[in-house]
Amino acid sequence: xxxxxxxxxxxxxxxxxxxxxxxxxxxxxxxxxxxxxxxxxxxxxxxxxxxxxxxxxxxxxxxxxxxxxxxxxxxxxxxxxxxxxxxxxxxxxxxxxxxxxxxxxxxxxxxxxxxxxxxxxxxxxxxxxxxxxxxxxxxxxxxxxxxxxxxxxxxxxxxxxxxxxxxxxxxxxxxxxxxxxxxxxxxxxxxxxxxxxxxxxxxxxxxxxxxxxxxxxxxxxxxxxxxxxxxxxxxxxxxxxxxxxxxxxxxxxxxxxxxx
Amino acid sequence: xxxxxxxxxxxxxxxxxxxxxxxxxxxxxxxxxxxxxxxxxxxxxxxxxxxxxxxxxxxxxxxxxxxxxxxxxxxxxxxxxxxxxxxxxxxxxxxxxxxxxxxxxxxxxxxxxxxxxxxxxxxxxxxxxxxxxxxxxxxxxxxxxxxxxxxxxxxxxxxxxxxxxxxxxxxxxxxxxxxxxxxxxxxxxxxxxxxxxxxxxxxxxxxxxxxxxxxxxxxxxxxxxxxxxxxxxxxxxxxxxxxxxxxxxxxxxxxxxxxxxxxxxxxxxxxxxxxxxxxxxxxxxxxxxxxxxxxxxxxxxxxxxxxx
Numbered sequence: 001x002x003x004x005x006x007x008x009x010x011x012x013x014x015x016x017x018x019x020x021x022x023x024x025x026x027x028x029x030x031x032x033x034x035x036x037x038x039x040x041x042x043x044x045x046x047x048x049x050x051x052x053x054x055x056x057x058x059x060x061x062x063x064x065x066x067x068x069x070x071x072x073x074x075x076x077x078x079x080x081x082x083x084x085x086x087x088x089x090x091x092x093x094x095x096x097x098x099x100x101x102x103x104x105x106x107x108x109x110x111x112x113x114x115x116x117x118x119x120x121x122x123x124x125x126x127x128x129x130x131x132x133x134x135x136x137x138x139x140x141x142x143x144x145x146x147x148x149x150x151x152x153x154x155x156x157x158x159x160x161x162x163x164x165x166x167x168x169x170x171x172x173x174x175x176x177x178x179x180x181x182x183x184x185x186x187x188x189x190x191x192x193x194x195x196x197x198x199x200x201x202x203x204x205x206x207x208x209x210x211x212x213x214x215x216x217x218x219x220x221x222x223x224x225x226x227x228x229x230x231x232x233x234x235x236x237x238x239x240x241x242x243x244x245x246x247x248x249x250x251x252x253x254x255x256x257x258x259x260x
Numbered sequence: 261x262x263x264x265x266x267x268x269x270x271x272x273x274x275x276x277x278x279x280x281x282x283x284x285x286x287x288x289x290x291x292x293x294x295x296x297x298x299x300x301x302x303x304x305x306x307x308x309x310x311x312x313x314x315x316x317x318x319x320x321x322x323x324x325x326x327x328x329x330x331x332x333x334x335x336x337x338x339x340x341x342x343x344x345x346x347x348x349x350x351x352x353x354x355x356x357x358x359x360x361x362x363x364x365x366x367x368x369x370x371x372x373x374x375x376x377x378x379x380x381x382x383x384x385x386x387x388x389x390x391x392x393x394x395x396x397x398x399x400x401x402x403x404x405x406x407x408x409x410x411x412x413x414x415x416x417x418x419x420x421x422x423x424x425x426x427x428x429x430x431x432x433x434x435x436x437x438x439x440x441x442x443x444x445x446x447x448x449x450x451x452x453x454x455x456x457x458x459x460x461x462x463x464x465x466x467x468x469x470x471x472x473x474x475x476x477x478x479x480x481x482x483x484x485x486x487x488x489x490x491x492x493x494x495x496x497x498x499x500x501x502x503x504x505x506x507x508x509x510x511x512x513x514x515x516x517x518x519x520x521x522x523x524x525x526x527x528x529x530x531x532x533x534x535x536x537x538x539x540x541x542x543x544x545x546x547x548x549x550x551x552x553x554x555x556x557x558x559x560x561x562x563x564x565x566x567x568x
Contacts, residue, residue: 083415105402105423112427119426120419126429126495148430 006068008033008174008206009054014063016046016053022230023049027063029225029235033173034204038221038238040211040253046230047210048178054208055095055176056085067174090120094167098179100159103166104151110137110162111147117170136165140195157188161195168199175200177209181216193219214257218242226250263330265359278325278358284308288326288481292472295483300445301413302396307479317350317375318476320392324373327388327472328354333361335369340377340518340535347375366538376439378460380517380539383469385486391454393475396482398442398452418450421493429498438503444491451482451490458492459502459518465490507532510552512543 007030016023024046031037039047052058054065056077065077070092077085089095097103104113114133115123123129134144140161142154151159160180167175180196181189197220200207211217217224217238224241226234226249234247245251263277276282284306291305310318328334334354338346342364350373351362363369366379373390383389399409402420412420421442428436441458445451453461454473464471464484471484484490494500505519510531517539519532531552534540544553 082411086415086417108402108423108427109430111430112423115426116419116423119422120417122419124422124494124496126426127497129426130430 005032007031008035008068009208010064010066010074011054012064012066014050014053014060014065016049016058017061022046024053024227024230027232029232031174031206031208033206035223036200036205036207036209036221038209038211038217038224039227040214040217040224041227042212042253045227047212047227049230050227051176051178051208051210055093056089057095070173090117091170092172092174094170094172094175096160096163096167096175096177096180098182100151100156100163103163104159106150106152109148109150110142110154113151113162113166114169117166121170132169133165136169137162139199140165141191155188157184157192160184160192164196164199168203168205171203172205174206174208177207177211179211179213180209181211181213189216196220214242214254226253265357268356275357277330278328278354279311280308280322280325284322285326288322291481292323292326292483295472295481296470296485298449299484299488300449300451300482302480302482305479305481307476310476312349312353314477315394316346317373317392319474319478319481320373320375320390320476321350321353321474322476323390323472323474323481324354324371325358327390328358328360328371330358330360332370333363333368335363335366335372335538336374337372337377337379337536337538338375339520340379341537343537364538365542366536376455376457377518377535378456378463380534380536381542383467385468387469389467389469389471391456391471391473393452393454393473393480394477395440396452396454396473396475396478396480398440398450413449416448418444421450422495425493425495425498429495435494435498435500441500442493444493445484446489447491450493457503457518458500461490461492461500462502505532508550509534509540509543510550512540512548512553513550514540514543514548 009031012028014027015025027050041047053060059078066074067077069075111130111133114136115129118129118132134147137144137147142158142161151162154162181192184192193216209220221238224238225232228249234241234250241250242254245254264274265277267274287306291303295303308322310321312318336347336351338344341347354360355362366381370386371388371390375392397409399412399420402424403409425435439455439457440452441461443451443453443461453464466487468486470486473482492500508515509517509519511533514534517534517536520535522531522533524530
């Protein structure tokens with residue numbers, strides 16, 4: 001149980017400056033295994049900057065990102081060698097982009113897309129890779145017969161589900177999601193959210209999900225961080241933040257969505 | 261050590277030995293030394309304009325010019341043949357600018373410049389094989405960014421190479437890549453053996469001769485020192501295989517060499533011949549005969565038939 005209580009990820013005083021402009025400022029939080037953290041805020045509030053800095057894609061100006069690795073214990077992500085960092089990013093971490101075209105290889109089949117991470121960590125048995133890819137296709141509710149089809153022949157919702165399968169095939173423990181339901185219509189969104197919620201629960205994934213959609217945040221996340229102008233203005237349990245917002249901006253945000 | 265070669269054309273300026281100036285040759289040799297020191301690693305070099313278009317072997321010609329000496333004997337092949345346009349023009353180029361001896365016999369050559377093929381005859385330690393390479397980067401078709409492919413080589417991230425092979429099997433049921441088949445060099449760098457057919461990949465492994473690769477347009481040089489381990493990439497359940505033919509060579513009857521298909525007419529008639537012309541000629545001299553060999557030059561017999 002001690003393992004469960006140790007944070008998987010610790011972010012300390014993270015600041016990202018673009019020259020004189022603030023990307024995000026003094027962000028600190030901890031994330032435990034299996035925990036889903038939502039980051040909400042309007043466009044330009046620094047959500048994506050924060051996500052990129054945490055997920056080792058953009059070195060922050062200041063601050064520390066520490067991760068509990070499987071083998072070496074707690075490591076500062078930006079102190080690792082590039083090789084170690086890239087290995088971490090394609091095995092124990094996953095990144096789901098808003099636009100599936102950013103996260104998929106559009107010119108190779110769905111099976112190859114799912115198999116890429118397996119091959120990257122040294123899997124060299126075609127049959128195993130293929131059956132693994134096939135079973136993952138099933139888990140994200142795509143028919144087996146589409147295994148050899150190009151992602152460009154898939155609908156937007158299917159592409160997004162394929163991207164999720166491709167990311168989860170190496171059993172990562174931490175998944176970053178940037179507006180995963182962004183370009184999808186409402187019914188497809190609902191299905192995807194349902195799927196994601198199931199996967200997160202079954203695989204005990206820790207997730208950091210950036211969204212501007214409070215409904216998505218409420219459905220998926222345990223905890224919520226509200227950002228405005230690069231700063232975290234409110235942070236707490238999702239229901240608490242959404243049902244009893246304290247900060248005027250959060251109150252505005254919550255009241256701006258239609259209630260039934 | 262400047263050495264000029266008299267230009268046979270009246271009044272034209274003389275050439276420096278092997279066309280390139282000495283400084284350029286030194287620059288290429290430095291790149292070659294680095295390439296030999298790190299087998300399979302692509303060394304950038306300041307490729308020069310050559311008096312031939314890109315795609316005609318400008319990289320190979322520069323490498324040959326840098327390593328050739330007055331006592332060398334040069335053989336040039338294109339698709340295994342000594343008598344095709346590319347081979348003839350490059351051979352003449354060095355005969356003129358370096359005045360070296362040229363040969364069509366694999367065994368007599370000290371430097372062999374090639375496009376596509378490795379000679380069937382086993383090469384020796386005192387020979388150098390120079391390849392003309394169009395696209396040196398094996399990862400290029402899956403990852404177009406040069407910054408990214410360099411990083412992938414540096415960090416040995418070669419999973420992507422298998423994605424290509426996976427895709428082959430998924431689409432065709434077997435690894436359908438037949439040329440430029442990626443290899444792992446010395447358990448470290450993935451290398452594109454240029455457009456050689458995969459039939460020749462096993463010959464690269466543990467070869468006695470020095471193998472040099474020059475890509476003129478892309479300005480890259482890489483190398484395989486003698487006796488380097490070269491392994492073709494594959495899957496455990498889809499191992500690497502070379503092409504096989506049901507037919508034998510129509511001229512010399514060889515069953516162990518790489519065969520080219522030749523269409524004879526519009527009635528569906530065809531024949532197979534060795535792509536290595538020297539190998540085929542040598543076998544014919546030794547008395548080997550294939551089914552289409554009529555003990556007269558190819559073509560005359562067919563022309564007679566057509567007239568009937």
